[in-house]
Amino acid sequence: MSLYGWTILLLSVGFTTGSLVWCLARVLKNHAQKGRLHGTSDLDPRDTDP
Amino acid sequence: MSSPKRDGWGSSLGVIFAVTGSAVGLGNFLRFPGLAAKYDGGAFLIPYFLALLFLGLPIAWSEWAMGRYGGQRGFNSCPGIFRSIWNSRLAPYFGVLGLIVPVVIYMYYLWIESWCLGYAWKYLVGGLNLGSEKSAYTDHFTAYVGLGADGAFFHQGMALPVFALLSCVALNFFIIYRGLSGGIEKVCLWGMPLLVVCALFVLIRVLTLGTPDPAHPDRNVLAGLAYMWDIRGGFPGLLKSLSNAEMWMAAAGQIFFSLSVGFGVVINYASYLKKRDDIALGSTTAVAGNEFCEVTLGGLTTVPAAFIFLGAAGAVGGTFGLGFQTLPMVFDRMPAGQLFGFLWFFLLFIAAITSSLSMLQPAIAFFEEGLGLDRRGSVSLLGFITLMGTGIVVWFTKDLAALDAMDFWVGSFCIFVLATIQTLLYGWVLGPQRGREELERGGLLPIPRIFDFMIRYISPVFLLTVFVLWLHQSWASNWQAIQTSHAVRIALLFVASVTVLFLLLIARAVRTWNARERKAP
Numbered sequence: 001m002s003l004y005g006w007t008i009l010l011l012s013v014g015f016t017t018g019s020l021v022w023c024l025a026r027v028l029k030n031h032a033q034k035g036r037l038h039g040t041s042d043l044d045p046r047d048t049d050p
Numbered sequence: 051m052s053s054p055k056r057d058g059w060g061s062s063l064g065v066i067f068a069v070t071g072s073a074v075g076l077g078n079f080l081r082f083p084g085l086a087a088k089y090d091g092g093a094f095l096i097p098y099f100l101a102l103l104f105l106g107l108p109i110a111w112s113e114w115a116m117g118r119y120g121g122q123r124g125f126n127s128c129p130g131i132f133r134s135i136w137n138s139r140l141a142p143y144f145g146v147l148g149l150i151v152p153v154v155i156y157m158y159y160l161w162i163e164s165w166c167l168g169y170a171w172k173y174l175v176g177g178l179n180l181g182s183e184k185s186a187y188t189d190h191f192t193a194y195v196g197l198g199a200d201g202a203f204f205h206q207g208m209a210l211p212v213f214a215l216l217s218c219v220a221l222n223f224f225i226i227y228r229g230l231s232g233g234i235e236k237v238c239l240w241g242m243p244l245l246v247v248c249a250l251f252v253l254i255r256v257l258t259l260g261t262p263d264p265a266h267p268d269r270n271v272l273a274g275l276a277y278m279w280d281i282r283g284g285f286p287g288l289l290k291s292l293s294n295a296e297m298w299m300a301a302a303g304q305i306f307f308s309l310s311v312g313f314g315v316v317i318n319y320a321s322y323l324k325k326r327d328d329i330a331l332g333s334t335t336a337v338a339g340n341e342f343c344e345v346t347l348g349g350l351t352t353v354p355a356a357f358i359f360l361g362a363a364g365a366v367g368g369t370f371g372l373g374f375q376t377l378p379m380v381f382d383r384m385p386a387g388q389l390f391g392f393l394w395f396f397l398l399f400i401a402a403i404t405s406s407l408s409m410l411q412p413a414i415a416f417f418e419e420g421l422g423l424d425r426r427g428s429v430s431l432l433g434f435i436t437l438m439g440t441g442i443v444v445w446f447t448k449d450l451a452a453l454d455a456m457d458f459w460v461g462s463f464c465i466f467v468l469a470t471i472q473t474l475l476y477g478w479v480l481g482p483q484r485g486r487e488e489l490e491r492g493g494l495l496p497i498p499r500i501f502d503f504m505i506r507y508i509s510p511v512f513l514l515t516v517f518v519l520w521l522h523q524s525w526a527s528n529w530q531a532i533q534t535s536h537a538v539r540i541a542l543l544f545v546a547s548v549t550v551l552f553l554l555l556i557a558r559a560v561r562t563w564n565a566r567e568r569k570a571p
Contacts, residue, residue, distance in 0.1 A: 001272060004288065005280030008092035012099075012279075013346045020342040023335035030328070030494055031063060 057126075057230040057415075058322050064235035066332050069319055070339035071238040071404030073310040074245070076162065078344040079398060080369045082308065083278065083352040085300050087366050092281045093291035095345075097301035105302055105512050107337055108505045109311040109469060111497060112476035114333040115488040117320025119480065126321040127416035128314050129556045130563070136479045142560050146552050147468040148314030149416055152409035153432070154460040154545055155313075157439030158453045159409065160218055163402035165374060166395050168194065168214035173392035178378055184364075187375045196447040200537065203447050215444065219437070221403065226410045227429045230322060234407050241400045242339075248397035249347040255390050256355045262383070269361055274354030277365055295519065302516040307462075308344055309337060310408075312469025318412040330493035343401075352377070359383045373398070410436075416552075420559025435548060442544055446537035455538040458528045460545060466517045473513060477506035 001009075059065040086094045120131025128148020132141040172178045180186040194211050196202030206212060225233040261270040281288045291297060310316060320329060352372065356365040359380045366372075381391035410432060417428035439456075446452035476485050482502035489497050531538045 001276035001280050002284065004284065005092055005276055008095055008281065009275065009279040012095050013350065015099075016338065016341040016345040020335070020338040023331060023338045026331055026494060027063060027066060027335055030331070031061070 058324070060231035060235055062327060062332060064231065064239055065319060065323065066335050066339070067238040067242045068234055068404075068408065069310075069316055069333075069336040070343075071242050071401075072313075072315050072319070072408035073308065073336065073340040073405075074242070074343045074401050075159075075405040076166075076369060076373065076398060076402060077304070077308050078340065078401065079249075079348040079352055080373045082304055082344045082348050084366065084368065084372050085304055086349065087278055087353045089294070089297040089300060090282050090287070090291040091277065092279045093288050094297060094301060095279075096292065097298045098305060101298075101302040101305040101512075102337075102341065104504060104508055105516075106305040106309045106311065107334070108501055108509045109306075109473060109513075110309055110316065110333050110337050111330070111489060111501065112485065112505050113311060113316040113472060114320040114329040115485050116472065116476055116480060117317040118323045118325075118327070118329055119484075119488050120317070121321030121323060122325055124419075126318060126419055127412060128317060129416065129559065130419060131317060131321060132475065133560070133563070135475055142556050143553060144471055146549060146556055147464055147471070148317065149413050149552050150545070150549050151312075151460055151464050151468055152314050152411075153413050153436060154439060154456055154548065156406055156409035157436055158443045158456050158461075159402065159406050160222065160436070160440055161215060161444055161453070163399065163406055164211070164215040164218045165195065166399035166402050167218060168210050169374065169378070170392055170395035170399055171210065171214065173381070173388055173395060176388055178391065179382065179388075180378070182379065182382060184375065184379055187378050190378075191370075191374045195450075196444075197449065198447075200446050200448045203444050215440075218403070218406075219433075219440070222406055222410065223429055223433050225403075225407055226414060227425060229425065230411070234411065237407065238404050241404050245397050245400040245404075246343070246347070248393045248400070249343070249351070252390055252394050252397070253347060253351050255384070255386075256351050256358070259355075259358055259384070262358060262385075266361070269358050271354065271358060274357035274365075275350070277357045277362060278349060278353040296523075299516055299519045299523070302512065303520060306469065306513075306516070307465070309340055310405075312465045312472060313409075314412045314468065315408045317472070318415055319408070321415075326492040328492045328494040330489050330497050331495040334495055355380050355384075416555070416559070420562065421555060422562070435551075439544060439548070442541055446541065448537065451531070451535050451537035452541035455528070455531060455535075455541045456545060458524065459542060462520070462524075466513070466520070470510065470513055470517065473505065473510050477510065482506060 059068075086092075086098075116131060116135060120126070120134045123134040125131045125134050127145065129142035129145030132145040132148075135141070169178065178190075180190055192198060196205070196211075203211060225237055227233065228236075256274075257271060259271055261267055263269060281291070283290065306312070320333075323329060353365045356372065356376050360376065364376055364379075377394065378391065381387035381394070384390060413432050414425075414428045417423045417431055418425070421428075423431065443452045443456065482505070485505075486497065486502060532542065
């Protein structure tokens with residue numbers, strides 16, 4: 001395979017795989033953060049016993 | 051307007067997997083590699099990625115934004131969403147395309163899905179060892195599908211092809227009946243990772259094949275990859291390839307169909323999102339997931355595998371030819387071919403079922419919010435309509451006349467029209483400002499400013515250019531088919547009847563919505 005072929009293969013596969021990994025990492029990171037925030041904001045002091 | 055009990059997604063990951071599952075189908079693993087091989091290998095990737103940036107991604111973003119915009123106003127179906135965006139009496143009637151496109155595509159897609167299931171089963175039980183002659187696989191496919199004559203599919207009685215089809219019907223309606231988060235989302239959350247795992251196994255097998263046939267030392271992994279990815283003829287060859295207008299059209303068409311934009315599905319799925327849910331990152335992730343399956347998994351597997359065993363002549367072919375006639379021959383010659391044949395067709399089946407499920411949801415949403423039907427009622431009504439359509443497709447099997455007619459007029463022509471309407475609605479009716487507000491609310495990814503300009507000017511022009519070129523190329527043969535084939539006429543008469551039925555139901559739904567809004571304080 002020529003240098004052109006390798007360049008296109010690596011760029012295409014790298015771009016699609018890299019963008020999926022990057023996007024999924026951000027989605028999962030936000031998923032985890034949201035879970036933590038939920039835990040804090042869901043605590044309503046009015047619900048606690050005196 | 052709001053229905054008493056609204057369906058919804060269980061998690062952000064669920065909706066991303068569902069949209070990706072809807073987009074990833076047979077086209078990713080069969081059509082894309084076939085096109086790339088046909089249009090000079092690597093050169094095809096240049097117009098392909100340009101179309102992704104200027105057409106696919108902007109339309110995907112706009113569909114997600116319009117979907118959630120409509121969802122926040124109580125609408126999940128295309129007619130309702132269009133009505134909430136465009137204050138015109140005509141708006142909901144344009145939305146009929148967002149119903150008939152997925153419903154009619156489902157009618158024939160279900161049958162193809164059943165082929166994948168049937169072939170996976172045959173590999174599992176060792177029933178596809180037909181030797182090394184291509185004619186054996188072609189004959190098998192002809193008999194399995196009933197290509198010889200109309201009605202031949204049913205003449206087999208309760209054999210595997212019919213049983214696989216009935217299983218797919220039952221499975222789709224069982225899952226859709228369980229709802230959005232309990233059915234579609236769960237299937238996609240399990241199905242998509244499973245699909246990727248199966249595809250990775252097959253990919254590793256293909257990349258470690260070396261030179262399997264010492265009699266043909268030129269047929270090896272590197273040569274297979276070169277056939278798919280290399281630029282033939284160096285730099286002058288690249289320039290020559292890029293001057294081919296047909297290749298640009300094919301690349302844009304592939305991006306467009308692969309991402310399921312203009313399908314009526316993404317707009318429906320996004321309508322179930324909550325007001326502050328992210329859509330910018332979600333839509334981009336779904337697009338990235340589809341591209342990974344198409345370019346990385348599909349691009350590195352299908353054509354190189356076919357080339358390694360069959361040479362250049364065997365590595366080119368249409369979706370069905372490559373998938374159901376060439377690849378079984380490849381698995382026959384591959385070590386542990388039975389296992390990899392099963393994995394391959396099973397992954398195609400998962401890709402197909404996650405797509406077919408998504409095609410049912412837009413009409414279900416419309417029946418629920420427009421006609422006030424409950425889940426059981428809407429699933430039953432849709433089941434009746436789609437079974438009639440599938441019956442027509444499966445009866446007129448000779449040369450796949452009914453399937454091809456529906457695929458051209460609905461699966462291609464109507465999709466172009468719907469995508470154009472959606473792009474104009476977003477760019478010129480909803481407007482970039484309101485659209486951007488929708489995209490940025492809860493957004494976890496900044497959308498570049500140039501998007502506003504692209505979706506207003508570049509995407510519609512790009513879309514219409516590709517549409518006109520595509521129509522110019524394929525209109526004559528399909529128009530002639532209407533005049534010469536009664537199967538095509540019956541299939542299209544049925545599609546027209548379904549369209550009229552949906553238009554009448556939209557008229558009724560509009561009266562209900564208007565009455566409810568007048569009563570609302």
